[in-house]
Amino acid sequence: MRYLPKSPAERELMLKEVGAAAIDELFTVIPEEYRLSRDLDVPRQHAESEVVEYFRAAGAKNATDYTSFLGAGAYRHYRPVVIDSLVQRGEFLTSYTPYQPEITQGTLQAIFEFQTMIAELTGMDVANASMYDGSTGAAEAVMMAVRITGRHKAVVAKTVHPEYREVLATYTKHQGLPASLAGYDAETGRLNLAELEAAISDETAAVLVQSPNFFGVIEDIPAIAEIVHAKGALLVVAIAEAVSLGVVRPPVEADIVSMEAQSFGVALSYGGPGCGVIAAKEKYVRQLPGRLVGQTVDSNGNRGFVLTLSTREQHIRREKATSNICTNQGLVALMAVIFLSVYGKEGIRELAEHNLAKADYAARTLSAQPGAKLLFQGAPRFNEFVLQTEEDVESLSQRLIDNKIVGGVDLRKWYPELGNATLWCTTEVVPRERIDAAATIFSTDTVEA
Amino acid sequence: MTSLISNPQTLSNKKVRPHQTQNEALIFEKSAPGKCAYRMPPLDVPAVDAVELLGASHRTLYAELPEVSEIEVIRHFTRLSTWNYAIDLGMYPLGSCTMKYNPRVNELVARTEGLAEAHPYRPDTLAQGSLEVIDLLQRTLVEITGMDAITLQPAAGAHGEFTGILLIRAWHESQGNARKKILIPDSAHGTNPATAAICGYAVENLKSNAEGGIDLEALERQVDGDTAALMLTNPSTIGVFESQIHKIADILHAKGALLYMDGANMNALVGKARPGDFGVDVMHLNLHKTFSTPHGGGGPGAGPVACKAFLEPFLPVPVLAKTGTEGLGTKGLGTEGLTWDYDRPQSVGRVRAFYGNVGVLIRALAYILANGPDGLRQTTEDAVLNANYIRAKLEDLYELPYKTASMHEVVFSDKKQAAKGVKTGDIAKRLIDYGFHPYTVSFPMIVSGALMIEPTESESLEELDLFIDAMRSIAQEVEETPELVKSAPHSTRVGRMDEVMAARKPVLRWKPTA
Numbered sequence: 001m002r003y004l005p006k007s008p009a010e011r012e013l014m015l016k017e018v019g020a021a022a023i024d025e026l027f028t029v030i031p032e033e034y035r036l037s038r039d040l041d042v043p044r045q046h047a048e049s050e051v052v053e054y055f056r057a058a059g060a061k062n063a064t065d066y067t068s069f070l071g072a073g074a075y076r077h078y079r080p081v082v083i084d085s086l087v088q089r090g091e092f093l094t095s096y097t098p099y100q101p102e103i104t105q106g107t108l109q110a111i112f113e114f115q116t117m118i119a120e121l122t123g124m125d126v127a128n129a130s131m132y133d134g135s136t137g138a139a140e141a142v143m144m145a146v147r148i149t150g151r152h153k154a155v156v157a158k159t160v161h162p163e164y165r166e167v168l169a170t171y172t173k174h175q176g177l178p179a180s181l182a183g184y185d186a187e188t189g190r191l192n193l194a195e196l197e198a199a200i201s202d203e204t205a206a207v208l209v210q211s212p213n214f215f216g217v218i219e220d221i222p223a224i225a226e227i228v229h230a231k232g233a234l235l236v237v238a239i240a241e242a243v244s245l246g247v248v249r250p251p252v253e254a255d256i257v258s259m260e261a262q263s264f265g266v267a268l269s270y271g272g273p274g275c276g277v278i279a280a281k282e283k284y285v286r287q288l289p290g291r292l293v294g295q296t297v298d299s300n301g302n303r304g305f306v307l308t309l310s311t312r313e314q315h316i317r318r319e320k321a322t323s324n325i326c327t328n329q330g331l332v333a334l335m336a337v338i339f340l341s342v343y344g345k346e347g348i349r350e351l352a353e354h355n356l357a358k359a360d361y362a363a364r365t366l367s368a369q370p371g372a373k374l375l376f377q378g379a380p381r382f383n384e385f386v387l388q389t390e391e392d393v394e395s396l397s398q399r400l401i402d403n404k405i406v407g408g409v410d411l412r413k414w415y416p417e418l419g420n421a422t423l424w425c426t427t428e429v430v431p432r433e434r435i436d437a438a439a440t441i442f443s444t445d446t447v448e449a
Numbered sequence: 450m451t452s453l454i455s456n457p458q459t460l461s462n463k464k465v466r467p468h469q470t471q472n473e474a475l476i477f478e479k480s481a482p483g484k485c486a487y488r489m490p491p492l493d494v495p496a497v498d499a500v501e502l503l504g505a506s507h508r509t510l511y512a513e514l515p516e517v518s519e520i521e522v523i524r525h526f527t528r529l530s531t532w533n534y535a536i537d538l539g540m541y542p543l544g545s546c547t548m549k550y551n552p553r554v555n556e557l558v559a560r561t562e563g564l565a566e567a568h569p570y571r572p573d574t575l576a577q578g579s580l581e582v583i584d585l586l587q588r589t590l591v592e593i594t595g596m597d598a599i600t601l602q603p604a605a606g607a608h609g610e611f612t613g614i615l616l617i618r619a620w621h622e623s624q625g626n627a628r629k630k631i632l633i634p635d636s637a638h639g640t641n642p643a644t645a646a647i648c649g650y651a652v653e654n655l656k657s658n659a660e661g662g663i664d665l666e667a668l669e670r671q672v673d674g675d676t677a678a679l680m681l682t683n684p685s686t687i688g689v690f691e692s693q694i695h696k697i698a699d700i701l702h703a704k705g706a707l708l709y710m711d712g713a714n715m716n717a718l719v720g721k722a723r724p725g726d727f728g729v730d731v732m733h734l735n736l737h738k739t740f741s742t743p744h745g746g747g748g749p750g751a752g753p754v755a756c757k758a759f760l761e762p763f764l765p766v767p768v769l770a771k772t773g774t775e776g777l778g779t780k781g782l783g784t785e786g787l788t789w790d791y792d793r794p795q796s797v798g799r800v801r802a803f804y805g806n807v808g809v810l811i812r813a814l815a816y817i818l819a820n821g822p823d824g825l826r827q828t829t830e831d832a833v834l835n836a837n838y839i840r841a842k843l844e845d846l847y848e849l850p851y852k853t854a855s856m857h858e859v860v861f862s863d864k865k866q867a868a869k870g871v872k873t874g875d876i877a878k879r880l881i882d883y884g885f886h887p888y889t890v891s892f893p894m895i896v897s898g899a900l901m902i903e904p905t906e907s908e909s910l911e912e913l914d915l916f917i918d919a920m921r922s923i924a925q926e927v928e929e930t931p932e933l934v935k936s937a938p939h940s941t942r943v944g945r946m947d948e949v950m951a952a953r954k955p956v957l958r959w960k961p962t963a
Contacts, residue, residue, distance in 0.1 A: 001824035003550055003741075004831055005909035011834065014910065018837040023830045026837055027721055029690045029854045034727040040720050042589045045821030048554050054818060055811065059563025061578035062571075070568040073802055080487065082522055084560070087745075090537030091530035094551050097747040100887055102878070102941040106529035107746035113476055116958040120512035126957045129747065132604035135802035143647075163802040170765070170798035174618065174649030218506040247499050249508045260802075267560070270579045271569030271803025272604070273749035285955060291747065296951035299944030308951040314607070314643035315892075319652040324643035327605040327737060331745025338526060341476055342486040344516040349508075350489050353499055360502065361494035380503045401572070409570050432493040 001045070067434040068406040069362075071384050071425025072214070073134065073161050073240045074271055075263045077351070078429055080342045083265045083335050092334060097291070097327070101306045107330065108305035111293040114277075114337045121340075121348075122239070122257040123250030124279035129291035130329040131276030134260025135164040138208060138238045139171035140289045140323055141258040141278050145206030145234040146177060147287050147322065148255075154179040154206045155199045155233075157191045159213035161240055162414040168208065177205075189217040189376030189386065193227060200231040210238040211251060215423065216359075216384025217376050218248055225253030243427075244382040246352025256280045265339030266332055275332040286312060289323030354428040355383040362426040362435045363387075369442035375421065384425045386411065386418070389442075393420050396442075405438050464539070464884035464915050470942045473528040477959050480515035486522050513961045532942060533746070534886045540912050544858045544889035544901025545638065545686055547716045547738035552819060555741065555812035564811060569803040573788045579807060580787035584769055586814040593825070594712075594732060595725025596755035600764045602805040606713060609733030609752025610644040610680070612765060615797040616731055616756055617678045617707050618648055619763040623795065624705070628677035631709075634663060636687060636893040641680045641711060650677060657895050661687045661851040663697055672704045682711040683724070686893040686901070687851055688836060688858035690717070698728025707731065715739040716905065717833060717857035720826030724755075731756040740813035751809040762795040767804065831906035832857045835913060839902055842917045846924040850896050857905075863898035866927045871934050873898045876923055878945070879937035883919035 006014075011023070020026055027035060046054070068076065087093065091106060098104030098111075111129045118127035131137035142154050154172065156165055156179050165181075172179060182196045191209055200207065207228045211219035221237065228235040234255040239245070242263040251257055262274035278288060285292075286309060294308035314321040343351055363385040367374035371390035386408075389396055393410045400407040408422030415421060426435065500507050517525070534541070541548035559565065567579050587599050603609035614631065621627045631645035634655045642652040655671060658664035662685060672679075679701055684690045691697060698708050710724050710732035716739045718724070724732050736742045737750035744750075756764070767789035789804070820828060833856050840849070840859040847861035863873040877887030877900070889901035904913060926934050938944075 001820060001827050003552060003819070003824075004827060004906055005912075006831060010910045011831075014834055014838045018834070018841045020837075023834060026830075026833050026854070026856075029692050029856070030722045031692060031695065031727075034694070034722050036720065036722055036726075039822035040825060041592050042822055042825070043585075043818055045824050046818040048819070051554055051815050051818050052558060055558035055561045055564065055582070055815065058578035058582050059561035061581065062563035062567050063575045064563045064566065066571075066575065068568050068571065070570045072570055074569050076566070076568065082486075082519060086523070086526045086530070088556055089527065089530045091533040091535045092526075092746055093556070093743045094536035094541075094548075095533045095746045096541065096543055096546060096548060096744050096886070100534070100877075100881070101946045102938050102943055103534035103881055103886065104532070104746070105943055106531065106533035109473075109475070109529055109532075110526070110746075112957075112959070116475075116477065117512070117514060119958045120514065126955075132608060132749075133801055133803075136604070136608070136800075161802065163799060166766075166799035167801055170615070170800055171647070173798070174615075175647070176649075218503065220506075222505075245508070245512065247508055248503065249506050250512075267565040267808065268568050269559075269565050269806075269808035270567040270576065272801075272806040273808050274802075285957065292955070292957055294951040295956040296947045298946050302943055304943045304946050306946045306948050306951045308948065308955060308957075311952075313639075315639040317643070318639045319642035319646040321639070321643040321646075324607040324611060324640050324647055325605070326607045326638075326640050327735075327744075327750040328748045329604075330747030330749070331743065332749055334526075334746065337476075338522065340514050341517060341522045341525070342519070343514070344480070344485055344487070345511055345514040346516065347485055347487045347489075348514060349511060351487075353497070354489055354492055356499055356502060357492055357494050357497045360497050380506045397572075401575075406568070406571055406575065428489070435494075 066404050066406050067430065069408050069424045069426060070406055072409045072423055074268050075241055075427055076268055076429055077243060077263055077427050079265050079267065080339065082342060083338045086338055087331055087334055092331065098307060101304060105304060108293050110334050110337055112295065112305050114333045115293060117337060117340045118277050118279050121245040121250065122259060122279045123252035124257050125282035126285050127277055127279035128288050129293055130333040131278055131290055132328065133274040133276045134238060134240050134258060135167040137258040137276035137278050138164050139168045141236045141256045142168060142206045142208055144256060144287050144289060145236055148284055149205040149234060151203050151205035152177055153203045154208060155182055155204055157182050157209040159184045159191055159215060160208055160210040160238060161214050164238060188379035189215040190219055190379050191224060193223060197227050200228065200233055202232065204231060204233040206234050206236050208236045208238060210240060212241055212244050212382040215376055215386050216381040218380045218382060221251045222253050241382060243352055243355060246348035247356060248382060261336045264336035266335050273329055273332050275329045275336055287322060290325050290328055351428060358428060358430060359383040359385060359426040362424060365435055365439045366442060369439055372442055383427055384423060387422050387424060388418060389420045391420065393422055399441055400438065403441050465940065470531055471528050473525060475959050476515045476517065476525050479517055479521055482516055484516045484518050486517060486519040539884055540904065540908050540916050541886040542888045542902045542904050544903040545713055547903060547905055549741055549905040550907040551741055551743040552816060555815040558815050559808050559811045577786060580769065582811055582814055584787055586810050587769065589817050590734060590753055591755060593719055594755040595723025597758040598761035598764060599753055599755040601753045601810055602765055602800055603752035603754055604801060604806050605748060605750035606733055606735040606752040607640040607644060609754045610640055611647065612754045612800050613709055613731045613733055614644055614648040616760045616763045617709060619797045620760055621677055629675040631677055632671055632679040636661060636685055636895045637680060637682060638711060638713065660853045661685060661689055661895060662691050665693055665696055668697065668700050672700055672706055674704065676704060676706040678707040678709045680709045680711060682713060684714045684717045684856045687860040688855045689851065689853045690856055694727045713738060714857060717829065719829045720822065721829050731760055736809055736813040741816040742809045742812040749806050749809055751806045763797050765798060765800045766793050766796045767791045768793060828906045835904040835906060835908055838913060839904055839917060843920055846921060847900065858901060858903035860896055861900040862896050863900060867898055869927050869931045871927045871931050873900050875935045875937060879923050879934045880919060881938040882940045885916055885919060
């Protein structure tokens with residue numbers, strides 16, 4: 001076996017040293033009836049070339065030559081080459097969680113830089129070292145608000161990613177934490193503020209909204225915050241499309257922000273790993289879940305970094321911890337730091353403006369086709385938009401696929417009230433020519449099925 | 450740089466030589482307006498006026514991100530990387546963490562274009578490659594664990610525990626009573642009690658017996674009609690297999706309680722024994738431990754949950770399903786296709802967005818393919834042999850609190866060294882001077898001053914001997930020059946950190962100077 005660094009003679013020698021005649025002597029502590037006396041029924045040992053070939057073939061089956069207009073919580077942006085050059089350095093890739101600061105300053109400093117960049121982008125004071133993803137991060141943020149306020153109810157906007165809402169329901173089901181829904185305004189696609197106000201009571205711990213929301217519409221965060229805070233609840237803002245922060249005003253009025261940072265240089269990879277992260281106002285730092293890196297000095301007075309405030313965490317507090325999270329998304333957070341270093345202060349704005357322009361062009365072009373209508377024109381949006389079509393979603397999607405285009409996400413499952421509605425995303429990597437191609441297919445008369 | 454040789458008489462110097470490390474500021478401190486590391490292609494659609502489009506939602510105050518050139522990005526992160534210890538540099542004997550070699554071909558295949566670029570909402574017909582990878586990994590892990598069904602969705606071990614306990618809760622509820630408490634041995638990982646708590650269960654501590662294992666009498670006494678499950682790590686955190694495992698399962702099952710296994714230590718069992726065969730009802734695996742996916746300085750991981758058939762209806766949505774000839778049947782896919790099934794009325798619900806850390810799953814499958822059944826078994830045997838070799842070579846100098854046979858890890862205590870005022874944490878720091886990452890310190894908590902050592906299968910005899918030399922040399926230093934050990938490390942680019950100051954006045958971010 002090519003990963004095992006021992007010769008048969010060395011194994012024999014070691015067995016002698018431990019006083020065993022054969023390797024199976026070391027397994028006799030397992031009762032005999034539970035010892036496996038056969039080979040596992042798994043694929044045979046493959047050569048490296050065969051492993052590569054297997055995955056190449058699998059990748060090819062995924063059909064790579066399609067233009068995709070999919071977003072909805074997972075976004076394709078260009079990934080600068082240096083990201084993979086750097087994260088594949090063994091010193092980052094094959095290092096553990098930095099519990100020993102003397103020999104993990106590299107990881108620690110990079111996380112400190114990550115925390116800083118996320119705080120800067122979101123307009124919060126502090127950020128943690130990462131969460132699993134945007135959905136679990138949003139659920140943990142709501143639970144954090146429960147700890148802070150001592151209240152036990154939540155209000156969730158219907159414009160929050162439906163899968164995030166489902167995850168929240170799973171997390172809160174057994175904690176006596178009922179969540180009620182607040183609907184959206186049919187004209188703007190924004191959270192309905194009157195419904196929000198009616199839904200909040202003096203038992204509401206947190207209001208969870210998403211901005212840009214699931215329809216791609218930017219919520220009126222200052223107005224929402226005013227309503228939420230007037231009732232003594234905390235505002236949790238989820239951000240699924242992190243690139244939006246290059247040009248969209250950050251939710252500075254929020255108390256907690258839960259962001260999915262996958263857009264910052266992380267491959268789609270069929271939905272994971274992503275890079276969740278929670279940011280918050282400084283006064284709530286001791287209720288944050290997950291790891292935190294802090295600055296300190298070493299015994300010689302030099303600046304250094306350590307994991308800190310660990311009395312919040314499961315390995316110290318066990319069942320009283322703020323969360324059970326342990327391993328999170330370290331290397332993916334590093335990808336985000338490198339991505340943000342490459343684009344920088346000006347680049348993230350320019351990148352976001354390209355997204356804005358592409359999506360604006362796509363929305364105008366596609367909605368100009370016969371039978372297509374752009375919904376929610378009454379509010380600003382980032383790089384996603386909802387189209388309502390006269391044509392059935394299935395028929396339209398199939399005609400697009402026949403022309404190597406994967407159209408918008410079918411919204412009927414989650415928002416049947418919108419009829420034949422699809423959610424389209426256009427990032428900087430979609431060429432104008434493909435937007436025009438999609439428009440042509442829209443306008444082509446449908447053949448009777 | 451010469452402080453390393455502070456005690457040349459005793460310091461084994463075969464592995465370590467000082468080498469150049471460079472100071473490196475925070476990336477924000479290297480920033481200057483006008484520098485950049487990117488260039489956007491020309492915009493091929495009309496430019497827009499962001500202020501006009503966004504109105505009050507337009508960002509006016511830009512985030513203080515660094516402005517640097519590409520070479521500075523490369524140098525910055527490359528220099529930072531040189532401050533890290535890593536498996537690629539040497540042995541990383543962190544007990545319970547299974548820091549094994551991370552094969553590089555896994556990195557390559559995870560970046561296969563069709564897999565890495567696949568959007569989670571592309572139609573199933575256009576994602577058959579990703580689905581086949583998930584399906585094959587599911588089937589191999591079901592076989593390896595001896596269970597009946599599996600979900601690959603959980604993002605890490607603790608997330609797997611959460612999912613597994615939710616399955617248990619849902620099953621109990623389907624029987625008419627969710628029950629109230631989870632039993633957790635005092636030797637367990639901290640994630641176990643934290644998980645039970647977020648699933649709405651009370652945690653009841655189960656005291657270990659004199660051998661560090663489950664005390665059957667105590668278990669018998671504590672299991673009652675309120676007990677939902679026992680969360681058991683097997684082999685335990687002291688590296689010992691619970692040889693009474695079938696009795697443990699019987700006691701639980703007799704009272705209608707279930708057996709959850711924390712699979713953190715599966716590296717001791719793969720190909721040699723299967724939890725499904727010895728009474729486990731549900732368990733999680735840590736793909737970033739047993740199945741070689743890189744730990745990456747703290748993730749991403751993956752924590753699949755495998756269960757017996759009676760728990761299968763409760764698995765989180767969606768579940769992978771096969772379609773018949775009438776289903777997907779797309780050209781070139783044969784008669785069957787794979788699809789996501791959301792129609793699962795008894796499901797515990799969704800535990801995350803999309804389907805799991807697929808990029809991690811790809812790496813784990815690549816590892817399994819490279820090993821095959823013979824390689825997986827040999828891997829387990831080597832891991833156990835390595836731990837026992839270290840035990841045999843160190844037990845004369847370090848106290849072995851439990852004499853029970855070790856599997857993949859061995860736990861010593863600092864009892865002998867503590868008599869000289871040297872604690873496990875000091876010995877760990879001194880190991881750094883010898884070119885090794887420390888073992889796991891002060892865990893499990895049932896051992897006072899624990900040294901928890903897990904070498905994994907990835908260490909050659911030569912590296913093991915260097916480690917043993919280092920540990921023996923440190924034991925001698927404790928006798929002769931204990932101060933040297935207590936003030937270690939001496940060779941690192943930074944000294945011991947002031948952790949009290951870090952926690953008292955937390956500085957969690959850099960701030961631009963006003």
